[in-house]
Amino acid sequence: MNIVVCLKQVPGTTQVKINPQTNTLIRQDIKNIVNPFDTYALEEGVRLKERYGGKVTAISMGPPQAEGMLREAIAAGADQTILLSDRAFAGADTLATAYTLAQAIKKIEGYDLVICGRQTIDGDTGQVGPELAEELGLPFIAYVNKIEETTTGQMRIQRMIEEGHELIETPLPAVISVVKEINVPRLPSLRGIIKAKDAIIPVWTAHNLGVDPSMVGLDGSATRVVKIFFPERVRHGEKLQGDLEDQVASLIEKLRKSRVI
Numbered sequence: 001m002n003i004v005v006c007l008k009q010v011p012g013t014t015q016v017k018i019n020p021q022t023n024t025l026i027r028q029d030i031k032n033i034v035n036p037f038d039t040y041a042l043e044e045g046v047r048l049k050e051r052y053g054g055k056v057t058a059i060s061m062g063p064p065q066a067e068g069m070l071r072e073a074i075a076a077g078a079d080q081t082i083l084l085s086d087r088a089f090a091g092a093d094t095l096a097t098a099y100t101l102a103q104a105i106k107k108i109e110g111y112d113l114v115i116c117g118r119q120t121i122d123g124d125t126g127q128v129g130p131e132l133a134e135e136l137g138l139p140f141i142a143y144v145n146k147i148e149e150t151t152t153g154q155m156r157i158q159r160m161i162e163e164g165h166e167l168i169e170t171p172l173p174a175v176i177s178v179v180k181e182i183n184v185p186r187l188p189s190l191r192g193i194i195k196a197k198d199a200i201i202p203v204w205t206a207h208n209l210g211v212d213p214s215m216v217g218l219d220g221s222a223t224r225v226v227k228i229f230f231p232e233r234v235r236h237g238e239k240l241q242g243d244l245e246d247q248v249a250s251l252i253e254k255l256r257k258s259r260v261i
């Protein structure tokens with residue numbers, strides 16, 4: 001099986017700061033990690049390769065420092081990596097991100113399956129997986145918690161829904177997004193770490209992809225972050241007077257007036 005796994009580098013802290021002028025994240029001096037959900041995607045890709053043979057390609061769109069994360073992916077079992085990095089890709093929303101990833105994946109010959117995490121812990125939209133499937137013209141299955149069986153051109157998958165599970169058969173190639181219940185990611189092996197150290201991480205730019213610049217980065221984004229802010233907390237406390245019975249009666253009246261009861 002020829003498997004592509006999408007990995008995003010995210011800030012490894014909740015103490016992020018926002019640039020008030022641009023409404024973008026201040027990423028300097030932040031320790032980055034691989035998006036936790038994507039570690040399950042990678043592990044599943046590696047397990048499928050071990051079961052059916054083939055190879056795993058880890059792909060990421062991000063700044064040059066995402067190279068370190070891709071080395072970690074090799075240490076954890078990926079065979080090859082691609083980093084999509086170019087100033088032209090900066091400021092991408094989910095639509096432009098999915099478009100750019102799709103253009104790169106189309107260049108990977110004979111892929112059978114694309115695996116994403118269910119969502120990131122920074123952007124948090126969960127939109128890239130389904131948008132990617134749309135760009136590639138492939139079926140998409142979200143919240144996958146088990147891959148039951150894969151035969152030539154076909155895969156049987158279990159996905160989580162609110163009140164249980166769904167068993168789905170899909171033709172391949174397909175795009176799936178996985179939840180953390182799917183597996184327990186392995187620790188990198190010593191052999192993997194040595195392999196990762198010497199690995200060449202190819203970097204593909206907008207020119208390499210041959211993409212229309214108006215379709216990527218900020219220019220290719222359908223949305224703009226206008227403002228990021230913490231919701232204002234408005235609390236009106238009031239101490240009820242009188243003895244306990246009076247307080248209860250007064251509380252009931254207030255709740256009735258505000259139509260809570």
Ligand SMILES: Cc1cc2nc3c(=O)[nH]c(=O)nc-3n(C[C@H](O)[C@H](O)[C@H](O)COP(=O)(O)OP(=O)(O)OC[C@H]3O[C@@H](n4cnc5c(N)ncnc54)[C@H](O)[C@@H]3O)c2cc1C
Binds near residue numbers: 090092117
């Ligand atoms: C409020 C807000 C503020 C933002 N601010 C900034 C900012 O300041 N600077 C900035 O650069 N971006 C910013 N973005 C983020 C940008 O829109 C997202 O990085 C990008 O579009 C991916 O969306 P997501 O993080 O919601 O991914 P999701 O849709 O939640 O990701 C689902 C899965 O898709 C895959 N995936 C997602 N992104 C990538 C990727 N880049 N490479 C490989 N695989 C990927 C992963 O497998 C992931 O688990 C912001 C987004 C929002 C909503």
